[in-house]
Amino acid sequence: MKLSVSALNSYYGPAHILFDVDLEVGAGEVVALLGRNGAGKSTTFRSLVGLVAHREGRITFEGHDISKAPTHAIGRAGLGYVPEERRIFTDLTVEENLEVGRQPARPGAPQWSREKLFALFPNLAEMRNRAGGRMSGGEQQMLTIARTLMGNPSLVLLDEPSEGLSPKIVEQMAHAILTMKKEGLSILLSEQNLHFARLISDRSYIIERGRICFSGTMADLDARPDIRDAHLAM
Amino acid sequence: MSFYVVQFLSGLASAAALFLVASGLSIIFGVTRIVNFAHGAFYMLGAYVAFSLTERLSGTLGFWGGIIAAAVIVALIGVLVEMLLLRRIYRSPELFQLLATFGLTLMVEDLAVLIWGPDDLLGRRAPGLRGAFDFFGQAIPTYDVLLMVLGPVVLGALWLLFHRTRWGVLVRAATQDRDMVAALGVNQKWLFTSVFALGVFLAALGGALQIPRDAVNHTMDLRIIVDVFVVVVIGGLGSITGAFVAAVLVSELNAFGILIFPKISIILVFLVMAVVLIVRPWGLFGKPEAAARQTPGLAVQPWRPLSSQARLAFVGVLILAAALPLLGSNYALIVGAEIAIFVIFAVSLHFLMSVGGMASFGHAAYFGLGAYGVAFLAKLAGLPMIACLLLGPLLGLFGAIVFGWFAVQLSGVYFAMLTLAFAQIVWSIAFQWVDVTGGDNGILGVWPAALVATPARFYWLALAITALSVVVLRVLVFSPFGYALRATRDSGLRSEAIGINSKRIQWTAFVIAGTFAALAGALFAYLKGSVFPDNAGIALSVDSLVMVLLGGVETVSGAVVGAIVYKALSIWLVSYTELSKLVMGAVIVLLVVMFPKGIVGTFDSLIESGRLSFLKRGSSRATQTEGAE
Numbered sequence: 001m002k003l004s005v006s007a008l009n010s011y012y013g014p015a016h017i018l019f020d021v022d023l024e025v026g027a028g029e030v031v032a033l034l035g036r037n038g039a040g041k042s043t044t045f046r047s048l049v050g051l052v053a054h055r056e057g058r059i060t061f062e063g064h065d066i067s068k069a070p071t072h073a074i075g076r077a078g079l080g081y082v083p084e085e086r087r088i089f090t091d092l093t094v095e096e097n098l099e100v101g102r103q104p105a106r107p108g109a110p111q112w113s114r115e116k117l118f119a120l121f122p123n124l125a126e127m128r129n130r131a132g133g134r135m136s137g138g139e140q141q142m143l144t145i146a147r148t149l150m151g152n153p154s155l156v157l158l159d160e161p162s163e164g165l166s167p168k169i170v171e172q173m174a175h176a177i178l179t180m181k182k183e184g185l186s187i188l189l190s191e192q193n194l195h196f197a198r199l200i201s202d203r204s205y206i207i208e209r210g211r212i213c214f215s216g217t218m219a220d221l222d223a224r225p226d227i228r229d230a231h232l233a234m
Numbered sequence: 235m236s237f238y239v240v241q242f243l244s245g246l247a248s249a250a251a252l253f254l255v256a257s258g259l260s261i262i263f264g265v266t267r268i269v270n271f272a273h274g275a276f277y278m279l280g281a282y283v284a285f286s287l288t289e290r291l292s293g294t295l296g297f298w299g300g301i302i303a304a305a306v307i308v309a310l311i312g313v314l315v316e317m318l319l320l321r322r323i324y325r326s327p328e329l330f331q332l333l334a335t336f337g338l339t340l341m342v343e344d345l346a347v348l349i350w351g352p353d354d355l356l357g358r359r360a361p362g363l364r365g366a367f368d369f370f371g372q373a374i375p376t377y378d379v380l381l382m383v384l385g386p387v388v389l390g391a392l393w394l395l396f397h398r399t400r401w402g403v404l405v406r407a408a409t410q411d412r413d414m415v416a417a418l419g420v421n422q423k424w425l426f427t428s429v430f431a432l433g434v435f436l437a438a439l440g441g442a443l444q445i446p447r448d449a450v451n452h453t454m455d456l457r458i459i460v461d462v463f464v465v466v467v468i469g470g471l472g473s474i475t476g477a478f479v480a481a482v483l484v485s486e487l488n489a490f491g492i493l494i495f496p497k498i499s500i501i502l503v504f505l506v507m508a509v510v511l512i513v514r515p516w517g518l519f520g521k522p523e524a525a526a527r528q529t530p531g532l533a534v535q536p537w538r539p540l541s542s543q544a545r546l547a548f549v550g551v552l553i554l555a556a557a558l559p560l561l562g563s564n565y566a567l568i569v570g571a572e573i574a575i576f577v578i579f580a581v582s583l584h585f586l587m588s589v590g591g592m593a594s595f596g597h598a599a600y601f602g603l604g605a606y607g608v609a610f611l612a613k614l615a616g617l618p619m620i621a622c623l624l625l626g627p628l629l630g631l632f633g634a635i636v637f638g639w640f641a642v643q644l645s646g647v648y649f650a651m652l653t654l655a656f657a658q659i660v661w662s663i664a665f666q667w668v669d670v671t672g673g674d675n676g677i678l679g680v681w682p683a684a685l686v687a688t689p690a691r692f693y694w695l696a697l698a699i700t701a702l703s704v705v706v707l708r709v710l711v712f713s714p715f716g717y718a719l720r721a722t723r724d725s726g727l728r729s730e731a732i733g734i735n736s737k738r739i740q741w742t743a744f745v746i747a748g749t750f751a752a753l754a755g756a757l758f759a760y761l762k763g764s765v766f767p768d769n770a771g772i773a774l775s776v777d778s779l780v781m782v783l784l785g786g787v788e789t790v791s792g793a794v795v796g797a798i799v800y801k802a803l804s805i806w807l808v809s810y811t812e813l814s815k816l817v818m819g820a821v822i823v824l825l826v827v828m829f830p831k832g833i834v835g836t837f838d839s840l841i842e843s844g845r846l847s848f849l850k851r852g853s854s855r856a857t858q859t860e861g862a863e
Contacts, residue, residue, distance in 0.1 A: 049417050060372040075419030087414040089407045099400060101418045151419050 001060075002027045002155050002186045003048075003079070008057035010047045016208045017043045021057070025155060025188050030181050032201035032218075033190040034232055040210040042084050045157045049074050049081045061155065078106050079215035080153030083136030084160045084190075086144045094124055097132050097143055100152035109154035110183035117146040120176055138169035156180070158189035162196045174199045194232055194234070206231045243369075245489030246482065247378035247447075250385040251277075253481035254440030255458055256465040257392065257474045258433035264409040264472040265429045268320060269328070269647045271335035273437050274459030275342035276751035279437025281450045283348050285357045294361040305439040312434030318426050322827050324426075330646050330826045331592040333783060336776055337822030341457055343838045344816035346452045357445030377446050384443070388436070389478050396474075402694060405429055409472065427545065456772055460658045462501060463651040468510050471521020471648070479518060496667035504659050510639060511652070515643050537790050539712045551727070552701055559690035567689035568761070569805055571696040575757045577797040578703045580781035584793035585707050589780060590743040591723030592642070595650040596657025597751055597778045599637065602629040602659060602770025605759040606750025609677040619683035623756055630752020631745060633660065638744030642737050645726075657775055664767035676766035680759045696757055703750055704794060711790060719743050751778075777804070780822055786832030795834050 003025040010018040018040050025031045036039050047055045050071040060069040066074050075081070089097050091184035098114060105111045119232035121142040127135065132143060141161065148156055161177065162170045169214060170193075177200050191197040195203060198218050206221075208231050214221070221228060259273045287300035316339065323331050335555055339696030363380060366373035407423055408415045416422050441454070448454075467482050492501035516522050520806035540548065560568050583597045607629030612623040637656040644652055664671045671677065686692045710716050720731035722736035729736050759765050768774065777800070783798025808814050825832075831839060 051413055071413065071416040072419055072421045075417050081417045083417075089414075091410060092403065092407060096403045096406075098413060100401050100420070102400075103419050125380050147418065151288070180504065231639050 001192070002062065003188065004060050005048065006058045008044070008047060008055065008059065010043055010052045010073045011054040012043075012052070016119075016210070017231075018047065018055075021090050021207070021210070022080040023188070023205060023212070025186050026200055028184055029203065030177070030187040030189070030201045032143045032178060032197040032204040033188060034115075034192070034194065034204050034206060035190070035207040036192065036232065039207045041207060043210075044207065045081065045083075045159050045188075045190065048157060049079065065141065075151060076103070078109055078152070080148040080151055082148050082156060082158045082161065084146050084163065086137075086140045088132035088135070088140045088147075090131065092130065093129045094135075094143060094144035095128050098150050098198070101147035103151040106154060109152050110180075110185050112150055114150075117149060120179060121146055138165050138172075141165060141173065142176070149180070153205055155186040155188065158187060159161055160190055160192065162191065162193050172197060186214055188207070192232070194228070195219055236372050240369060240372040240374060241489050241493070242486065242591055242608060243374055243382065244378060245486040247381040248489070249373075249481045249485035250381040251444050251713045252458070252461055252465055252485055253385050253436045253478050254388065254443075256462045256477040256481055257388070258436035258440075258470050259394075259462055260466055260469075260477050261436070263647075264435035265405055265412070266324060266426055267328070267329045268324070268335070269471075270430075271332050271459065272315070272338040272342065273335075273433070273462065274455035274457075275339040276312060276434045276437040277307055277441035277458050278452065278455040279311065279342060280304055280357075280441030281444055281454065281547065282309055282346055282441075283351075283438070284442030284445050285355050285450050288358045297358060297361050301442040301445075303438070304442040305435050308438035308441075309431045309435035311691050312429055312438075313431050314812075315432040319823065319827070320426075320430065322765070324756055326826065326830065327648070329779075329787070330783075330830060332595065332647070333592075333776075333779060334826040336824050337826070338821070339459075339817040340815040340819030342819075343452050343455060344813050344819070348813070349452075349788070350452075351424065352452065354449035354451045356449055359446045363446075371817065377747035381430070381443065381447075385481070389474065394473050401428070417539035422606075448614070460655060460772075464507055464655050466515055466517070467648060467651055467655065468507055470517025470522070470792055471513075471629075475518070476517055476519030497817075501659075501663075504655075505654070511640055511643060516648070524796075527788065537711070540708075552697075555697055558828065559693060564689045567693045569802075571693045571761055572758075572782065572805070572843070573698040573760060574693070574700040575754050575764040576777075576781065576801045577700050577794050577807070578754040579700070579751055579778050580755070580785070580793040580797035580800075581704055581707055582747045583778045584782045584785075584787075585750070586709070586743060586747035587779075588685070588787050588789075588793075589711050589723070590719050590740060590747070592645070592740060592744065593650055593779070594641075594653040594747075594770075594775070595779070596653035596655070596660075596775050597747070598770050598772070598774035599653075599657035599660040600630040600634055600748035600751035601755035601758070601774060601778075602657075602664065602765075602767070603748075604755030605765045605769045606664065606677070606755075606758040607752065608759040609680050609765040612680050613677055619686070619760065623753075626756040627749055630755065631749045634745045634748025634752075638741050638748065642740040642744060654775070657770055657772065660770040661772075666769055671767070674767065676764050678764045680765060681763050682760045692761065698762070699753065699757060703753065707746075708748065708790065715739070715742070728787055763816045776822075780818075780825070782832075783822075783825060783830075784832055786835030786838070788831065789834040789838060792832050792834035798830060799833065 001024050003023070005023040007020060008018055008021040009016070021044055032042050033044065038221070043052060045086070046052045048059060050069060057067060058065065061077055061079050064077065066077065066079070089100065092100070098117070123139055124142055124146060132140065135143065145158070145161070158177070161173055165173065174196060177187065181200070189197070189201070201218055203217050204221055205212050206227065213231060214227050254275060255277050262270050263267060284301050287304050288559065291297065291300045319334060319338065322336055329338050335341045342513060363376040364694065366375045367379065367532055402414065404420055404425060408422065412422060461484060463482040468483065469480030483506065485504055487503045487661050495501050498575060510518060554568035559567060562570065577602055583594065586597070604627045608622045608626030611617045611626055617625070637653070640648055641656070643651050665673055682692055683689070688697045718729070718734050718739050721734060722739050726736050755769060758769065781796040781800045782793045783796065784800050785792030807817055811817060829836065
């Protein structure tokens with residue numbers, strides 16, 4: 001397994017947010033974590049990369065326990081994180097944003113260069129010297145993914161990559177994610193948009209109130225409309 | 235005409251040091267979010283170390299090598315400080331960071347006196363630059379020309395560093411979003427340490443370059459830091475260009491202010507700062523902060539009014555305190571009265587800081603104004619004591635109305651820096667306006683009325699006024715006004731949304747706190763029989779902060795306990811050691827790092843954890859997530 005998570009519990013102050021979350025992502029797999037707003041998708045991701053101060057449980061990435069590792073060491077190990085709120089460095093240009101993400105190539109992980117990323121996201125190629133703050137939401141979403149790929153990760157966490165984007169950009173995004181998969185990248189993405197998730201994912205988990213309540217292939221999920229309707233109001 | 239040009243050029247030369255220190259402070263703040271109060275101390279150390287090195291090394295190479303080596307040595311000291319102290323407080327509330335670095339400043343001051351002695355040291359002149367240019371009959375020192383060139387050169391070098399190197403790009407990214415930079419695999423520890431080293435290097439270089447111009451002494455740290463705070467408030471914290479423009483502006487205002495108001499040149503700088511703050515509250519080149527961090531905030535437990543037993547206990551303690559004249563000597567009574575006065579002072583700051591969420595670094599301004607108010611009325615107008623005690627604090631009230639209006643426009647570190655600058659203005663006026671205030675000689679002979687002239691009676695008077703003040707402020711905390719104030723502290727936006735005029739509430743709280751501080755100052759004037767500029771000094775402002783901190787920022791009654799313990803301790807300390815600043819600084823640093831809840835806070839959480847031990851984990855984590863939300 002590329003990434004395996006067992007009995008993950010997370011807390012914000014006195015509030016208990018995640019309850020015994022178990023997850024697995026295999027090498028080269030695209031796995032969707034589905035759930036409503038506030039179900040715990042983002043908190044799961046933030047816990048995986050060490051941005052939630054108080055977390056318990058076991059997280060192994062490529063066989064190493066990273067549950068106590070600091071955030072930067074997790075990034076260095078090749079676990080890339082694309083946050084939902086994008087967190088572009090607005091004062092920095094596109095090129096500079098990519099520079100912050102740059103890390104040496106990693107054996108066994110797909111390698112990315114600026115030019116390769118500009119080919120993947122042609123919109124970015126036209127605005128290399130534009131400040132991150134002067135880009136549209138869709139362009140920022142592309143930049144934040146490109147920035148993480150500059151670190152040559154072997155697995156990326158994509159937190160709601162389709163959120164707030166126009167249908168045309170969503171289509172481009174699905175295409176880009178499929179290209180990433182073809183390169184051999186493992187992907188764990190969170191989504192509320194089942195149609196988008198179905199386009200690109202092999203398997204899915206459903207999270208509700210901080211607990212995993214379903215796990216299976218996309219076909220399994222389609223066979224259970226009751227679960228889909230109960231946990232994923234469309 | 236040429237005279238004004240020369241005055242202008244001399245201002246530009248002075249701007250160099252100010253810019254170096256201010257840009258270092260800005261760079262450090264940008265990434266670490268710490269306003270490094272100790273920056274003035276590093277500036278001073280740079281000057282001292284450069285003095286020692288250039289005395290020993292000879293020749294042109296020796297001189298310039300000494301200057302650079304001094305900056306590097308001090309930067310290495312900075313690295314140690316960052317690794318040993320700052321790394322422990324990056325997640326602490328900003329008030330604690332300011333206090334810890336202030337504690338460091340106190341320690342450095344005493345250490346500098348121990349190593350280099352208390353006297354002014356005159357450094358070597360720069361070899362080859364001893365002469366002066368002739369400018370239409372006016373002489374401009376060659377060295378000043380070098381400094382004039384240096385400012386823009388450093389500005390350009392910093393720009394290249396931050397825009398043309400990977401390190402610089404990472405620093406700019408971390409300035410905006412540290413966590414995201416970490417998630418991209420960059421080790422922040424290394425980044426923070428290197429940024430701190432660069433900032434300290436710049437400050438120390440600024441200090442080292444001053445030695446051919448100015449005498450080196452152990453007060454240059456506080457002098458520069460106040461100017462630097464003014465510079466970053468005007469220029470915008472975090473902006474290097476802002477630091478440059480504001481450093482030039484402030485230096486020119488000082489250069490020409492001396493011509494216009496020779497006695498109170500600082501007034502001109504103050505007026506400009508006021509205008510900038512009205513037009514652009516975040517400085518000329520600064521950016522509005524998203525949401526300022528909550529000022530105190532470790533683990534907020536709801537405050538409750540005293541139970542009836544606690545009220546009885548309060549009355550009991552008061553009766554015991556009132557019995558002191560039966561047992562104590564006159565000396566004990568004088569100390570007792572002083573402690574009582576400082577209880578008022580600390581409780582007034584607590585009201586502003588813990589209840590209002592506004593950590594003032596210049597609360598002594600109002601204490602000093604109250605003291606001078608009494609002294610003016612008693613000495614110039616010849617009013618009796620009762621009238622003086624009632625009217626004297628009005629000076630503090632007016633001061634708080636004026637300064638408070640500006641201060642509440644800002645929050646967090648800006649608020650702290652601005653209040654400090656205001657206090658320094660009060661101090662400067664008291665110090666410089668010799669005709670009215672007597673300057674350093676102060677105003678003597680402010681004696682209490684015959685009725686309370688014995689130590690016992692004066693002690694009772696102080697105790698009564700203290701008890702009354704504590705009760706009034708406490709009632710205010712639990713009044714509707716107190717609720718509104720606490721609402722604006724906890725969430726400015728939400729309280730605005732339910733119709734609270736938060737700026738006005740904060741302004742009112744500022745004026746109330748200032749008035750009580752002035753009352754304490756008024757009593758203090760009668761206790762000592764004299765008034766001095768130090769009654770508005772930085773040391774006194776910090777004393778009040780430490781009292782509140784020691785007692786427990788987050789508690790309702792901490793300030794009372796803190797004032798009593800701290801004042802007793804410091805009176806004892808001053809009489810037993812020469813190195814009171816070193817000890818006091820170390821106490822402050824230890825307090826912030828090891829004991830941030832204070833006496834009453836620790837006591838409270840002991841009770842809490844004894845009874846409800848399963849809540850322990852939740853409460854201690856509360857701060858870290860405040861920022862995340």
